[in-house]
Amino acid sequence: MTDLDDRGAATRDLERIRALMERATRFSNLSGWSCIVAGLLAVAGAVVCWKIRANFNHAFCARPLALVWGSVLVLALAQGVVFTFVNARRRGEPVWSDLTRQVVVAMLPSCFVGAVITGHGLLTCQLDLLPPIWMLAYGMSLMALGLFAGAKIKAVGILFLLLGAAALWWFREYGLRMMLVSFGGLHVLLGIVIVWKHRV
């Protein structure tokens, strides 16, 4: 009898420990607004490219494309960091915690792969590879982030991977449009969903 009681109590304790450990490793500082801003920056990048006629299909456009999308990346990262830190502050959490470090480390390998292939694409003038590679690498890093931040992020990660694959196989000549749909559209949508969910 005592043994059975013990076993029940121990099982409950283990379940509680696991639930608490899971809850403690959820990364919830992502900001919906930051996501929307990132999407709008991508839209702005695409518009600028259209205006200056910089196209992923023309090998001579490497420099303007690198300039425009490099700026978009830097601006998006900077605002993302600021929004995340502000969120953490508001919750009274340390801005750079062990958890933040784990999240960043998990996302690094896919960023590295993206950067390596981007460098190769730029040097060998295979610019039409860049949008699909960016979408695929970004999709992978979102999957890594999703391990900490939940199902919504993972779902968007999967969409990026699928869109990236489609862009590579079928829509190689529509680089700017694919950038607009993925980095622009998906970010804005995800941002709206996050903001909406926190409101309700």
Place this chain on the structure above:
Amino acid sequence: MEASSLSRLNAVIHERARLGIMSVLAARNALGFVELRALLDFTDGNLSVHLRTLEEAGYVSVEKKFVDRKPRTTVRITRKGKLAFEHYVEVLGEIVRRR
């Protein structure tokens, strides 16, 4: 109950609130007081009392410093605390597996 295997469990960790604190710290290593309180849904006083007990056992270290002239308290699990928690979970596992 005295003879039961639950009595083999570490009494400092076995208390419900302290087990919660140790579980969260085992997953995160270090946490701010405010974040810890929010995760566990404790009151200030409750959390302080149990942290004191854990600190006296040498399982956690509590560090207070000022950031922007506001006090910020960081709670960290010690090596001793980690080992004790791992051992505690092992004993629980043994109890569950025993036939």
